[in-house]
Amino acid sequence: MVGGFKNGLVVAEGLIAHGRGEAFDYLIGEKTTRPAKSAIKAAAAMLLLSKRPVISVNGNAAALCPKDFVQLAEITGAGIEVNLFYRTSERETAIKAELEKHGAKNVLGVGPRASAKIPELQSQRRRVDPDGIFIADTVLVPLEDGDRTEALVKMGKRVITVDLNPMSRTARKAHVTIVDNLVRAMPAMVKQARKLKGKNKKQLQKIVDDFDSKKNLSKSLKIIRRGM
Numbered sequence: 001m002v003g004g005f006k007n008g009l010v011v012a013e014g015l016i017a018h019g020r021g022e023a024f025d026y027l028i029g030e031k032t033t034r035p036a037k038s039a040i041k042a043a044a045a046m047l048l049l050s051k052r053p054v055i056s057v058n059g060n061a062a063a064l065c066p067k068d069f070v071q072l073a074e075i076t077g078a079g080i081e082v083n084l085f086y087r088t089s090e091r092e093t094a095i096k097a098e099l100e101k102h103g104a105k106n107v108l109g110v111g112p113r114a115s116a117k118i119p120e121l122q123s124q125r126r127r128v129d130p131d132g133i134f135i136a137d138t139v140l141v142p143l144e145d146g147d148r149t150e151a152l153v154k155m156g157k158r159v160i161t162v163d164l165n166p167m168s169r170t171a172r173k174a175h176v177t178i179v180d181n182l183v184r185a186m187p188a189m190v191k192q193a194r195k196l197k198g199k200n201k202k203q204l205q206k207i208v209d210d211f212d213s214k215k216n217l218s219k220s221l222k223i224i225r226r227g228m
């Protein structure tokens with residue numbers, strides 16, 4: 001993360017958000033919990049079932065696991081979009097380059113491509129790609145801010161997030177919340193997506209239907225309260 005900060009991927013606010021995440025990671029025992037595993041499975045199934053899935057990548061996400069995003073996009077047929085809370089063209093370009101270094105081919109949401117607007121959000125925070133998040137049916141938004149998650153849900157998107165804080169607004173608003181560290185959750189999601197790719201639609205739909213986000217979040221909260 002400090003490397004990412006020094007080379008322009010991550011902003012200072014991102015470092016602080018990462019620290020918040022780390023505090024919660026201690027509380028869940030710094031491992032992928034059982035509820036996180038079932039959320040990862042539901043998320044992978046949901047992405048595979050979607051017609052136009054998009055993976056949203058911000059500075060922290062690009063610094064932590066760029067390769068996993070590229071792999072997950074390949075397996076699930078998802079688009080990859082640069083989506084920034086603090087948008088500058090330098091940072092857009094740096095994140096795009098980092099993703100391309102790991103094999104991404106068509107990075108959405110950079111420069112003039114981020115021309116559509118999410119209703120209800122202010123200024124730069126609302127910009128998205130008209131060929132990406134704007135028309136997506138499902139979006140994976142790791143480490144997202146609560147206002148933006150809520151706006152995406154209101155637009156009718158199915159929202160998947162990775163957030164170590166089960167009490168954040170994002171965690172509570174998303175349809176599938178994976179309470180786990182992004183660096184563990186992403187490789188696990190890639191693995192799951194590979195495994196589930198051979199299943200038929202009905203089997204995938206059952207995994208999604210059986211997942212109860214509220215129950216799953218309360219299980220993560222219980223783990224935190226009890227200390228494992």
Ligand code: ATP
Nearest residue numbers: 017018021143145146163164165168169170181182
């Ligand atoms: P919200 O806006 O959703 O109420 P917030 O304002 O606390 O939450 P943001 O900065 O908007 O947080 O979003 C960052 C979220 O990502 C935080 O909940 C933080 O705990 C979480 N987070 C930070 N680093 C990681 C990580 N490596 N893996 C998973 N989650 C992380």
Ligand code: MG
Nearest residue numbers: 144145146147
């Ligand atoms: Mg916030």
